[in-house]
Amino acid sequence: MTGRKRQNAEARKPAILKAFYQVIEAEGFENASMAKVAKQAGVHASLIIHYFGSKEKMVMALVDHVLQTYTSLFARLPKGGEPQERLERLLSLIWSREWHNAASFSVVFSFLALSQRDPSVMDRVRNLYGHYRRYLLEQMVLLSKAGVIRVDDPKGSAEALISLSEGSHYFCRYHIEPGTFDAHCRHMIRAARTILNATAS
Amino acid sequence: MTGRKRQNAEARKPAILKAFYQVIEAEGFENASMAKVAKQAGVHASLIIHYFGSKEKMVMALVDHVLQTYTSLFARLPKGGEPQERLERLLSLIWSREWHNAASFSVVFSFLALSQRDPSVMDRVRNLYGHYRRYLLEQMVLLSKAGVIRVDDPKGSAEALISLSEGSHYFCRYHIEPGTFDAHCRHMIRAARTILNATAS
DNA sequence: CTATTAATTGAACGTTCATTTAATAAGGGA
DNA sequence: TCCCTTATTAAATGAACGTTCAATTAATAG
Structure with missing residues (x-):
């Protein structure tokens, strides 16, 4: 054997x-x-x-793999096309099922706890979200120029959008009643539009 | 000895x-x-x-203790007074240093991971935030009636407010540069006001 | 077919784990 | 003072931990 x-x-x-x-x-x-x-x-x-x-190296390999999952998600954020359509695709990707179910919370939470005391993991998480932040900031500026949204503080608006989306993921894991996920996403997208002072589609 | x-x-x-x-x-x-x-x-x-x-019981005792910390925070949310002032106090408590530093993320994240597989922990977390949700929903209705905010969907607005605040806690732990905490809180409070369609103070 | 290399196992290592049981020490009431 | 309760330690338990190392098997190259 x-x-x-x-x-x-x-x-x-x-x-x-x-x-x-x-x-x-x-x-x-x-x-x-x-x-x-x-x-x-x-x-x-x-x-x-x-x-x-060693076990530690295996942990780091899994950390990388999970973060890679999110990197792949971020890579799908729309970068071209008509501004109005880009905004729509952006919002509906952030508040989509696959975005919310990208990884197990058990695993993610454990790794976030780990990041609090392992500087190398912290750096990797920071770096991952850094791309997301920069992308959103860039889009705030572009969409604003195109007149699709109206924000006078792109950085603050990007922070608000990230906070809203991350908090929404968290919220769903604990407070969503069965069958109300889509409604929740609609609420969040509406709130996001309000923050961005966007013209409703 | x-x-x-x-x-x-x-x-x-x-x-x-x-x-x-x-x-x-x-x-x-x-x-x-x-x-x-x-x-x-x-x-x-x-x-x-x-x-x-046993160790398991000690873990549960610490879970209770940490959740109790948050219960104490929630208990300080304003319930009476002038509506406009109540809104101000509400927002500045949610985005305060003590709210953000209520507990160690290492501990909290580990317990949130635990909640994903321990139904009793999950129930306790759900119950804790249930109070918070109900409080905010109630305030959405009251403040709306008082004309301090304008929301046509109190439940959706309460969800957005919770998501924004929880996401902001998360955001701060990873992306805040030194000395920019207060500015971030101002951004978030402004976004919250926008969501609530509130009259600025 | 044989030699070589790499995948895979099996057994053993010393350490640490949570827990149990028995012994010891301290304080309070009589 | 003595006793009883209880806080506290000491020692020992078996199981599980991560890791090491030698043995074994399968594929590959010559």
Whole structure:
């Protein structure tokens, strides 16, 4: 039974990370041991060490993977096209199901807690959202010039928009009653439009 | 050295919880062992078990304590007085330093992660914010009647206000540059006023 | 077919974990 | 003073932890 099937090492890493992710989701970061991850991945714990070097490095690899998920989301934010249509696509992407369900809160919250004491994780989170912030600031200026929105403080408006969207994600996780997600998103988009003093579509 | 000083059991529990809190903040929830908490509190690990029964019960006690901190904050939200002044006090309390620094993010994030898989913790968080939601909804109606704000959907406005404030807490933890906290709060209060269609003070 | 390399396992390591049990010390009431 | 309750420690428990290392198996190259 030993050394049964052979796979490429690099191809197996994502499978192990997925198992790690699942164990965290099911049992919490504090209970996600190497043995449990190995069992979930159908592999021996020593193989994980062989691939990642240590548990800590595996944690960092998963942090990167989760942040990459958000990077991919941010990359889909509209950058061209008609201003009015760009605003619409922007708002409906931020308040979409896939945006809200991008990653497990169990995992994300654990990593945000980790970021509070690990400077390297903090930097990565900061850097990720830095792109988002700069994008929104840029759009505030562009959309304002195009007359689609009216803001006299683009930086403040971008901060408000980020806060509203992040807070909304948080809100949904705790206070949304079944079947009211779409209504909530409509409320938030309306609030966002009000903040931006935008002309309703 | 054994049985040195004697203190009331109930009086010592808070000291142990404080030590637990500090260890989580410094080393993370996943590394906060009984031994470390005992050392931080200057007692033996077995004494902690004697007081709390088990580690899990101690965790729940700390969850309650942290949530109680927020309950105390919410209790300070203005309920009477002139409507216009009430709105001002409401906004400046939500965007105040003490509101933002109410609890360590390391601890809070870990507990929010915990709430995702522990229904009893989830219920407590839900219940805590339920009060906040109901309070804001009530104020939306009252302030609207008084003509201080103009909202046609009080529930949606309350949701937007909560999202904006929660997201702002999150935002500050990652993206605030030194010395810009007050400016950020001014931006957020302004955005809140816009959402509420309030008359500026 | 053989030699080599890399994937994978199995067993063992020392450490730390939460918890239990027994022993000890301190204070309060009689 | 002595006793009883209880706070507190000390020591020991077995399980689980992350990690190491040698052994074993599968693919690959010659």
